[in-house]
Amino acid sequence: MLIVTGASGFIGLHLADALRRNDRPFALSSRRPVGGIGAERFIQADRLVETEIPADCIIHLAGRAHVLREESLDPAAEFRAANTDYPLAIARAFAQRGTRRFIFLSSVGVLGNETAPGHPFTHESRPAPHNAYALSKLEAEEGLRAIAAETGMEVVIIRPPLVYGAGAKGNFASLVGWLKKGIPLPLGAVHNRRSLVGIDNLVDLVLTAIDHPAAANRTFLVSDGEDLSTSDLLRRTAAAMGRPARLLPVPAPLLDGAARLLGKATLAQRLLSSLELDIRFTRETLNWHPPTTVDEGLARAVSSAREAPTRQH
Template sequence: MSHVVVSGANGFVGRALCRALLGAGHRVTGLVRRSGGCVDGVTEWVDASTDYHGIARNWPANMKADCVVHLAARVHVIHDTAADPETAFRATNVDGTLRLAATARRHGVPRFVFVSSIKAVAEQSRGQSLCENDSPRPEDAYGRSKRAAEDALIRMGDDTGLEVVIVRPPLVYGPHVRANFLRLMDAVWRGVPLPLGGADARRSMVYVGNLADALVHCATDARAARQCFHVADSDAPTVAELVRSLGRHLGKPVRLLPVPAAWLRMAARLTGQSSRVDRLLGSLQVDTSHIRDVLGWHPPFSTDEGLAATADWYRSTH
């Protein structure tokens, strides 16, 4: 049995990971900024300091852990209100991450699993699935901050012996999902006509239960040390296929309009939404062969099972 510290333990992915760790027999401490929201069985540790400035003095006395899984982050938002997004993302996702990792290492924690993002590599796969060693081309402040944190952690690992494991998921969905995926479900539920019938580019995603399972392996399997893994579902549906699947599981008729992608991109340019529409219509396929080869990991849930669970949750709230 391992003792795993999970930052962001009361969040969307954090709660799923904690359940998976507890189910596998591990002991879990949840590092959170505010009390409450952790699943039963998790020992809560509150550190309210901004960007972990107080983490060194707040480390619980005599706490020994085998691994820290770092989920907490300043997340990507469509309309960022920060005066300087680059600085804001770096303060949390780079500087805060390094404070936590350095403190963990000083307290004898041997492994640090950093949950990064596929955005640290690219926004689109452009005809070939994204691999772990592809040249990085992050396109926004969030992606650049995640990539900078990865690079800094690798250097820290080389200098201190900390076993850094980097995990790059694409879009994560599942019960309690928020942001764009929830808005898409809202539109399907209300029967809103969607001009996505011609959206035939494939998009890798990862069900939260699959990501949690992969993170358990990364936290506890000796073979994961000093590795970088892309984690995704086995399937990469088109946007149109995704919408149809959601409609089927929600029990709602889907109204997909066959608008050519070129027309959508033209409209996006006129309305200043080009980057958003490009992400929606562009291909983003992720190669997960490395984690299969190194850890023997395969997603325990199919995409259809993940979408069904997500739709069941959604229906229960409406």
């Protein structure tokens, strides 16, 4: 039996759909009930630690992600509780019950938020978390490795960059919204390089990591294997939508300065800087390659919403 946490989220819904199509028995856990996607059982998130359901593998997707409008008085504590303490509690409980493997979806943010030209992150890059979210993910990674060493339960850590696909929210949803409205964007002269991962490629790697013997106690980077500039991403997403991309060639340094004056430095960093991942270690260790191309992934991402897995209450 597999147990998927964070099952009501974007990645969880796609993973559950893939497990159903592959005839893998699984249970789902989340704060909100989900149904209609082939799970054998549903476990409320706050009851998962004490559940007696045996599990061969836990796939932990649950967590507190980036918050656009932070209302907490102590965001770092909130991130640590959701992204560090909770997965470690689950891992300890299921390790004691003999669970074979724990797959943890971390973030490339544990390595930093940008790379220098021609110097991508690799599986050997030293951690340099840049915010409370990334730090909480790194602390969870360290705690899981300690539990693995103590109990013998295998731990697999996957560090994705921005994940896009049908039903995605956050930065990718904003990008699609801009293109749908036909808003002229001053990003036509941005020549950065960013790694992304389509949801189908990420799910395929997770499925591979469930049973692959070489995945045990290793950390993997994942991407589509093709890096894009922000302007390329906008043009190719627009092409997938059958729309023109109205991009104005404003120099990137001018955009960066204007964004900082307007208090939008974080947004500018995501749009203008580079963040490249070298996934050769993942390819070679697991004999894995991204099965879906960027253009195929973008076409699926902007297709009718009815094609995306949906939660049912």
